Amino acid sequence: MQTNLAGFIKDTPEGREAEAILRKCVHCGFCTATCPTYQLLGDELDGPRGRIYLIKQVLEGQKATARTRLHLDRCLTCRACETTCPSGVEYGRLADIGRYVVEQQVPRTGSDRVLRGALREFVPRTGLFGSAMSLGRVFKPLLPRALSAKVPAAAAAGVWPAPRHARRMLVLAGCVQPAMRPSINAATARVLDVLGISLIEAAGAGCCGAVRFHLQDHDGGRADARRNVDAWWPEIAAGRVEAIVVTASGCGVQVKDYAHLLKDDPAYAAKAARVAGLARDPAEIVAAGAERLKAVLAQRAVTRPRQRIAFQSPCSLQHGQRIRGVVEGLLEAAGYELAAVADAHLCCGSAGTYSILQPELSGRLRANKLAALTAKGAERIASANIGCIEHLSGATELPIQHWIELIDEKITDDVRKSG
The missing domain is CATH 1.10.1060.10 (Alpha-helical ferredoxin)
Known part of the structure; x- marks a missing residue:
């Protein structure tokens, strides 16, 4: 062109x-x-x-x-x-x-400007978002239906194994996931623990920067990226960690793009490139330990009926990170039966803040996705991104979880329940 x-x-x-x-x-x-x-x-x-x-x-x-x-x-x-x-x-x-x-x-005006400004300033602040979520749970019966559907019930994270392995990895806590689904990172820590890897969170790390960046606050998004680089750098520079695990695939795309985001920042370009190179989706880590996973499953798997699972592959996983078919293989290896999903390449309509800013289109996409996910008799739905999980959960009675939680159920059921 x-x-x-x-x-x-x-x-x-x-x-x-x-x-x-x-x-x-x-x-x-x-x-x-x-x-x-x-x-x-x-x-x-x-x-x-x-x-x-x-x-x-x-x-x-x-x-x-x-x-x-x-x-x-x-x-x-x-x-x-x-x-x-x-x-x-x-x-x-x-x-x-x-x-x-x-x-x-074409600057924003009126309620559109206020809403986008609120999302930029509210969602990335983990403490503020967590406090609001706690209040939302208290007053959930009084909230409008659309808002109430976005407030999940509180759930315990369960046991997080203490670091005990020579192999160590960092994990991004994120901004909304700690308040909405703390069980995801904890389940990841338990699964990696049985694979011989200790997972740790670094104080000071928070939102990946995607929320602000994609709402056209590019400076704010880059500031979030720099904060995370600073929080992770001591462990990286000392050679104490081999990867940064990002359990929300949407955040994973952003962290893997830090090298590009900060390429023109002389103080951060090299560090950001190093961080981006270390970023991994949990599917990449677990798949690399597939043989050990199979051995652990054989020794520790809880006997239960074979469940039929539909996997919703987030766009950020299959299109952003180009990871396709890996999670499905891991779920099958764990003993789940995978239901076919038509048009699996299409978006569920979550797309970060899209479900809030474009509710009509988002709702239509969600209805189409849920129809595809449930068409073949799935008993549960698995995903790889907190945004997709909460977006879909608001419109179906089927349980929806991160796929790593389903692996965790198979190999550490006794530990999970004790939490």
């Missing part, structure tokens, strides 16, 4: 990156076949090809409008289009650049 970027962005780092991405696009249209919003709305401007065209226009000097912003707002940034694209167009990065520019040209 030919480009002629406007002077305001042409010679900036963002402009050079955007131009390189735009030049890869040949407008073949393969991306529209896997775009959730294009499938729902049938509008070329609500598909990747149309949005790329809109971004190109703005970067070439055409003034953005509220309509431009709307079409970009409707994008889930699920990155299914990147998986489909034969030319390797990095649409997600282009969308971040385009949205930021459009935001400057």
